[in-house]
Amino acid sequence: MKTLVTGGGGFLGRYIVEQLLAQGDTVTVFSRGVYPELEALGAQVMRGSLQDAAAVQKACTGMDAVFHVAAKAGLWGPWDEYYAINVTGTENVITACQKQGVPKLINTSSPSVIFDGCSQEGVNEDIPYPERYESPYPHTKALAEQSVTQANGKSLLTVSLRPHLIIGPRDNHLLPGLLAAARARRLPQVGDGSNRVDLTWVEDAARAHLLAAEALKPGSPVAGGIYFITQGEPVTLWTWIRALLRDLNLPEPRLRLSLPVARMLGSVLESAHRSLKLPGEPRMTRFLASELAQSHTYDISRARRDFGYHPQISMTEARIRLIAAQF
Numbered sequence: 001m002k003t004l005v006t007g008g009g010g011f012l013g014r015y016i017v018e019q020l021l022a023q024g025d026t027v028t029v030f031s032r033g034v035y036p037e038l039e040a041l042g043a044q045v046m047r048g049s050l051q052d053a054a055a056v057q058k059a060c061t062g063m064d065a066v067f068h069v070a071a072k073a074g075l076w077g078p079w080d081e082y083y084a085i086n087v088t089g090t091e092n093v094i095t096a097c098q099k100q101g102v103p104k105l106i107n108t109s110s111p112s113v114i115f116d117g118c119s120q121e122g123v124n125e126d127i128p129y130p131e132r133y134e135s136p137y138p139h140t141k142a143l144a145e146q147s148v149t150q151a152n153g154k155s156l157l158t159v160s161l162r163p164h165l166i167i168g169p170r171d172n173h174l175l176p177g178l179l180a181a182a183r184a185r186r187l188p189q190v191g192d193g194s195n196r197v198d199l200t201w202v203e204d205a206a207r208a209h210l211l212a213a214e215a216l217k218p219g220s221p222v223a224g225g226i227y228f229i230t231q232g233e234p235v236t237l238w239t240w241i242r243a244l245l246r247d248l249n250l251p252e253p254r255l256r257l258s259l260p261v262a263r264m265l266g267s268v269l270e271s272a273h274r275s276l277k278l279p280g281e282p283r284m285t286r287f288l289a290s291e292l293a294q295s296h297t298y299d300i301s302r303a304r305r306d307f308g309y310h311p312q313i314s315m316t317e318a319r320i321r322l323i324a325a326q327f
Contacts, residue, residue, distance in 0.1 A: 001020075001026070003063060003064065003067060004030055004059055004060060004063045004067065005028070005069060006030045006059075006067070006093065007070025008029030008031055008043065008069065010031075011166065011170060011171055011202065012069055012108065012163070012166055012202060013067075014170065015202050015203055015205070016067055017043055018206075019207060019210055027042070027043040028043065028044045028046055028059065028063075029043050029045045030046050030070070031045065031047065046058075051085065052092075053092045057099060060096040060100045065216075066096075066104070068093050068148075070085075071141065072085040072086055073137060073173065074137055075282075075288050076282055081136075082139075082140040083136070086141055086144050087147070090148065091144075094156075097156050098156055103155075106209055106213050107158065109144070109226070110137075110162055110164070111164045111228060112137065113162070114130065114142075115138060115296060117286075117287075118294060119294040120294075120298075122298070124228070124301070124302065125225075125227065129146075133287075152224035154218070157224075159216050160225070160227070161205075162228045163229040163230070164198045164296070164298060165198070165200060166200045166202050167201060167202065168321070169321070169322075171202070179248070182245055182250045183250055183251070185254070186283065187253045188256065188257050188284075190257050190259060191238075191257075191293025193238035195237050195294055195295040196295045197234060197235060197237040198231065198233075198235075199235065199315070200229055200231055201313040201318050203312070204312055205229055208227075208309045211309055212227065212303075212307050215306060215308070220306070225302075225306065227306070228303065231313065232300050232311050233311070233315045234295075241253075243319070248323065259294075262284060263286045263290065265289070266286040
């Protein structure tokens, strides 16, 4: 295939690029940065912004499949910035695929689009979107996901994948942030520590995208579908975090906050950042507090059934590999 990967220089995107190249596909990366290491592997890199509709259309020309991975992630920030990249950017990708005759669009979404602040255990893709969101990231990703699903049709087949909490070597966001907070002794345990959470190994997340693309054909249940992607092996979150910190010789959390207290703190910090226009993200937000204290596990049986997704890495092996990566 001739493939385009938006955000191909990012954490997940880079693994998708590498796996596409490994199976003999031609790969173009559309991103804001320059990635000579990807060019050295054989990928073409086109610089551009998702907000530039003309640039997106040019990038989509002649493609057999587009993997839309690029997004603005985070816990906090101006709504307009998230909307411009996650919603308008996705709409530009959809329009470009339609105008350029691209037959397949594989969209990277997130389970956070259905997180309502309460524990969710073993839920499947039938769970509805919540009525309100406490962070612009899940809200805008939900709007983008809905646009992708609605675009599915005879001329353009679409699918959205929801990998949850991606971990692995070259992670530049999730675990590095957690470990940095632990090193600075600024990582509190939120909740009683019993909440169970699904994680996703990055190479399995990337492979799920390739499997979905292969199965994305007329008449397939994958067309217009939405799928949770995880290792299928939930962990007790704070037990897992504490074990990883011990393995890396990092201090474990001393401070323990109940969920109500953490959410109250998050609300205060959000207000302070908003009113004082403080830089960066608050150290705690309401959304983050709920994520850290509540269970969120997902049923991946539909991905297993519809396109043969089976995780290759156990959570025990994942921890061994994370320690070897020396975060």
